[in-house]
Amino acid sequence: MxxxxxxxxxxxxxxxxxxxxxxxxxxxxxxxxxxxxxxxxxxxxxxxxxPKKEHVLLHLGQTQNDLIMEVIQKQQEKNLKERLKLIFGEMFKVYEEHGELLQLTLSETIRAALKEESTNISKFHEVLTAVIDESIQSGLFQSHTEPKHIASVLVGIYFNSIMTWSIAGTNEDLKEIFHTQFEIVWKGIEAQ
Missing domain, CATH: 1.10.10.60 (Homeodomain-like)
Known part of the structure; x- marks a missing residue:
């Protein structure tokens, strides 16, 4: 090894x-x-x-950044909407596998080191912006909204879905919460 x-x-x-x-x-x-x-x-x-005990909790966000890069590299989907849904779906798997971990991670992240976690959020935002921009540049997607703004909205939906799911408990389906919100917002993102 x-x-x-x-x-x-x-x-x-x-x-x-x-x-x-x-x-x-x-x-x-x-x-x-x-x-x-x-x-x-x-x-x-x-x-x-x-470096500190708090960094153990931040490790989850870092592993998600690694995961998103793996998912993007393996994906063959050309349709941006479906591609983004697949990316988010893969990221939610971590939380579905470790549901009780989510509440602990969120509360300690907020309490301890939002500054540290903001680096992970920024990286996530950059990756989504690049995915959206790539689809626009290749002619596979059209929108009147800049990729960075679309990415910001999607990151917001992602975290809102996780928080909603966390508060409601693990009884609700995390992906379903996200997909419902995603579909509502997607209508405003996609060019008519």
């Missing part, structure tokens, strides 16, 4: 162990010492991957 893969696996192990401890004992009651002892690693190893 490559060294890079081992590092990636260790970071994921630290992340998942931390999340498990946060759920069990509460975020404020879990120390870095507790995390490293549970993982069986040195404190320095933890800090090599996560």
């Amino acid at each position: 490559l060294r890079h893969e081992r590092k990636k696996e260790l970071k994921q192990k630290i992340f998942l162990t931390s999340i498990k401890l946060f759920k069990e004992y509460g975020y404020d009651n879990v120390t870095v010492d507790k995390i490293v002892s549970t993982c069986g690693i040195a404190k320095g190893t933890f800090f090599r991957y996560f």
Whole structure:
């Protein structure tokens, strides 16, 4: 196994162990010492991957940026509307798999480091802007609205969907919440 893969696996192990401890004992009651002892690693190893405890929660946003790049590279869909829905659908899978993680991540992100998370949101916005612009440039999509503004609205719908789903509990379908809002907004984005 490559060294890079081992590092990636260790970071994921630290992340998942931390999340498990946060759920069990509460975020404020879990120390870095507790995390490293549970993982069986040195404190320095933890800090090599996560500069502060808060960065464990921010890791979810970073992994979503990696995921979106993988999804975009694998996609064959040419229709921009369907392409965007596929991108968002793949991103929602993370939350569907770890539903209770969402509430913890959102509350701690807001509380701890919105400045840090804003970098992930900016990257997400840039990627969506590029996807939309690419469709416009290739003639596959027409709109009277600039790609960066369309991307802003879509990022807003994405986070609104997640927050709505989080507040309602995991009983509602996250993708359905998003698709309902997406369809309403799409009518105003697409050129008639």
